[in-house]
Amino acid sequence: MSAPTMSARIHPLHLYSAAGNRFALVDGLAGALPGDPAKFARSLCSSDWKEPAGFRPDGLLMIVPPRGGGAFGMVLHNADGSRPEACGNGLRVIGDHALRAGHADAGMVWVETDAGLRRLALARAPGGEPRVRALVAHPRIVARDVPIALPGGERRAMVIDAGNPHCVIFGGDPEREDLDAIGSEIQRNERFPSGVNVELVQAREDGLTMRVYERGVGETLSCGTGACATAFAALATGLIEQLPVTIACRGGELLVERDEEGGAWLSGPLVKIEAREQ
Numbered sequence: 001m002s003a004p005t006m007s008a009r010i011h012p013l014h015l016y017s018a019a020g021n022r023f024a025l026v027d028g029l030a031g032a033l034p035g036d037p038a039k040f041a042r043s044l045c046s047s048d049w050k051e052p053a054g055f056r057p058d059g060l061l062m063i064v065p066p067r068g069g070g071a072f073g074m075v076l077h078n079a080d081g082s083r084p085e086a087c088g089n090g091l092r093v094i095g096d097h098a099l100r101a102g103h104a105d106a107g108m109v110w111v112e113t114d115a116g117l118r119r120l121a122l123a124r125a126p127g128g129e130p131r132v133r134a135l136v137a138h139p140r141i142v143a144r145d146v147p148i149a150l151p152g153g154e155r156r157a158m159v160i161d162a163g164n165p166h167c168v169i170f171g172g173d174p175e176r177e178d179l180d181a182i183g184s185e186i187q188r189n190e191r192f193p194s195g196v197n198v199e200l201v202q203a204r205e206d207g208l209t210m211r212v213y214e215r216g217v218g219e220t221l222s223c224g225t226g227a228c229a230t231a232f233a234a235l236a237t238g239l240i241e242q243l244p245v246t247i248a249c250r251g252g253e254l255l256v257e258r259d260e261e262g263g264a265w266l267s268g269p270l271v272k273i274e275a276r277e278q
Contacts, residue, residue, distance in 0.1 A: 013044075014097055015055060015273035018089035020221025020251010024276075025061040025093060029072060029103055033062055038081035045079035045217075052273065058220050061090050063097060070112035071104055078216030086115040086163030088136035088224020088266045095120040095132035096270055115163035121265075133267045135259075136224055137163040139232035150185055158233045162264065165196045166229035170239060174200040174211040183213025199226045203239050207246035207253075221251025228264035231256035 014025040024044050026033055034040035041060035049056040057079070064073040074094045076087045094111060098104040099122050109120045119135040142159040148169070160166045167186055183198045195215035202209045210230050212223040227247045234240045235258075243258040254268040 012275040014275055015052070015057070016061075016093045016096070017055075017251070017271045017273065018092055018222065018224070019249055019254055019268045019270075021089040021223060022055055022057045022221075023059055023061045023090060023093050024057040025063065025097055027097065027101060028062055028064045030101060033064065034060075037062060037075070037077050038083070041077035041079065042081045051276065055273065058214070058217050059087070059090070061087075061093060063094055063103070066112055068112070069117055070110040072098065073112035074118075075114070078214070079218070080216045082216040083114065084164050084216065086113060086118075086137060086225050088134060088162075088226075088228060089222065089268075090224070091118055091120065091134040091136060092132045092224065092266065092268070092270055095122050095134060096130045096272065098122070099124070099130040099132075100272070113163075118163075130270075132270065133257075133265050134224070135263050136228045136266045137161075137264050138262050139228055139264050141233070141236055144236070146191070148186060148189065150182055158237065159191075159196075160229040160233050162225040162229040162232075164225055165192065165194070166199060166226060166233075167192070167196045168199045168201060168230055168233040170201050170203075170234070170237065172200070172202065174202055174209055177211070179211050179213050179219050183219070186213075187215060197223065197226055197229075199223075199230050201230050201234065201239075203234070204248070207248065208234055208240065209248045211250065222249035222254060222268075224254065224266050224268075227254040228256050228266060232258075232264060 016023045060077045062075040121133040123131040140161045146157045148155045157169045198213040200211045212226040252269045257265040
């Protein structure tokens with residue numbers, strides 16, 4: 001899906017935290033979109049971010065007019081301006097905003113993304129707050145038991161396609177790992193010429209623990225496609241026996257479920273923060 005024609009005048013920014021994964025959303029169904037979204041994303045996500053303090057986004061989300069097949073489209077630009085194919089937490093944010101803004105009603109909604117059509121299950125809590133589950137992907141194992149050379153020694157990984165690429169590494173305590181060093185080193189691996197998201201994963205009694213390094217961003221407090229990739233990789237290796245599974249991230253817990261067609265459904269905490277004018 002290509003981006004629509006964009007205007008130079010912008011919008012309010014709608015700020016969201018999805019289990020700690022932070023987004024600034026621009027509603028292209030209600031107003032104009034940035035003329036150069038990649039540049040705008042780099043500016044938004046830079047160290048110059050000031051308000052609210054501590055929020056600095058991981059990426060710029062845009063809800064855009066549909067081009068065919070969906071109720072609307074989703075475009076994401078990472079902190080470095082790059083445009084990833086998929087974003088699970090971003091899908092949940094899009095769904096929440098669509099309900100709040102009146103772009104969709106409760107029920108099933110199809111969204112156009114760079115990875116293809118994705119489905120949202122939209123509902124409202126008794127108090128009227130949106131509740132969103134997202135069909136993120138049909139995760140596919142690309143390679144098992146892949147040797148990954150790192151400064152601290154070779155590690156073994158599973159490579160998963162969850163609409164975007166993931167390198168899932170099991171073993172050890174993720175909190176004791178130098179994720180920045182591992183993630184940046186794997187970006188240079190010739191196996192991943194377009195970069196890759198990296199998950200460090202450990203089993204726990206009631207699910208999994210995950211830290212994630214996202215290409216184009218660095219470490220984020222959670223990652224929706226990463227959680228789905230991790231859950232399906234853990235199931236394939238026998239680390240867990242079945243889905244659903246709860247995945248503890250630094251920013252909160254994400255729940256990954258599996259439908260009868262092998263689709264990964266994602267849900268978890270979602271907080272809308274004040275709008276910010278630009």
